[in-house]
Amino acid sequence: MxxxxxxxxxxxxxxxxxxxxxxxxxxxxxxxxxxxxxxxxxxxxxxxxxxxxxxxxxxxxxxxxxxxxxxxxxxxxxxxxxxxxxxxxxxxxxxxxxxxxxxxxxxxxxxxxxxxRRTALIRPPLQQFADLRIDTARRQVHRGGILLILTRKEFAVLELLAARPDQAVPRGDLIAKCWDEMAEPRSNVVDVLMSQLRRKLGDPPLIHTVRGVGYRLALPDTPGSSDLGR
Incomplete structure (x- = not known):
């Protein structure tokens, strides 16, 4: 936000x-x-x-x-x-x-x-995707019942991806919603954070790169995943 x-x-x-x-x-x-x-x-x-x-x-x-x-x-x-x-x-x-x-x-x-939370993109207090559970009220994330320790920025990015499951979220949207003017849009801050977030989420991977666009929260066998790269 x-x-x-x-x-x-x-x-x-x-x-x-x-x-x-x-x-x-x-x-x-x-x-x-x-x-x-x-x-x-x-x-x-x-x-x-x-x-x-x-x-x-x-x-x-x-x-x-x-x-x-x-x-x-x-x-x-x-x-x-x-x-x-x-x-x-x-x-x-x-x-x-x-x-x-x-x-x-x-x-x-x-x-x-x-x-x-009053803006158009209203997120429910609990978001569930596969075995991933995001509690926006408590700002906690569980996968497979295990509590994951995320930074505030990692949580913000995951929350936005989860609000658009199986959709490609452009890098520009991630920067606009999760970073401010202190960040350099042309830097690799998004890529670095995504790498850290993927490592914390573990396998099977849920965050995928959509080449030339951005990132998607999806299961590995989601239809259309042929355009995805880890």
């Missing part, structure tokens, strides 16, 4: 993005509304976190414009304005959540994760 953070305070922007990444989310961070506009045009986000009052304008007005244009990305406002009228205004223009500064970082991560 990928999140956009819009915050003009450099220290807070860095801290929020770092906390989200530590929580297993991909996070891009920008300082103002023009940069947010560009990021939202280029990338499909599962959630956006806006500081309410920015030098470039009130994020409430900006989000109102997003909603009028048909953009439905879930939005959480961060703000020092804590009156009931302020919160009502934020919700009235299409905001989905409202967190008053100062805030507890674990609460922010939990609220953002909850908003991410």
């Amino acid at each position: 990928r999140v956009l953070v819009v915050e003009d305070d450099d220290d807070l922007r860095f801290a929020v993005a770092a906390a989200l990444r530590s929580g297993g989310l991909a996070a891009d961070a920008v300082p103002d509304l023009p940069a947010a506009d560009e990021a939202l045009f280029i990338t499909e986000y599962d959630c956006a976190v806006f500081d309410r009052m920015l030098p470039s304008g009130d994020a409430v007005d900006y989000v109102h414009g997003l909603r009028r244009s048909g953009r439905s990305v879930p939005v959480l406002f961060l703000t020092a304005r804590d009156t009931v009228a302020d919160r009502v205004e934020g919700f009235a223009v299409g905001g989905d959540d409202y967190l008053v500064k100062p805030f507890a970082v674990p609460e922010l991560v939990a609220r953002v994760r909850s908003l991410c």
Whole structure:
């Protein structure tokens, strides 16, 4: 899941993005509304976190414009304005959540994760593929009844593959959903992670390379597997 953070305070922007990444989310961070506009045009986000009052304008007005244009990305406002009228205004223009500064970082991560689950690609709390069991609530993976220890990034990639079983998931989709702007798309980060993930999942292999496209979660004898390479 990928999140956009819009915050003009450099220290807070860095801290929020770092906390989200530590929580297993991909996070891009920008300082103002023009940069947010560009990021939202280029990338499909599962959630956006806006500081309410920015030098470039009130994020409430900006989000109102997003909603009028048909953009439905879930939005959480961060703000020092804590009156009931302020919160009502934020919700009235299409905001989905409202967190008053100062805030507890674990609460922010939990609220953002909850908003991410509201996006179009809603994953069930439990995903089962062959003998692979993915518990998205507990963020645990079992294969053949054995608990596997995965990194946050490995879990995110496997969760996305499991949401599209037997389908080729393009590398671009994996990068867009599971990596943020800190990653170099042309590097081999995806290949390295896939190699590590395959090793942890064991045999028979479930993750296959679809040449020229990306990766697929499939049984070895799945029809059409002739285009797959391990």
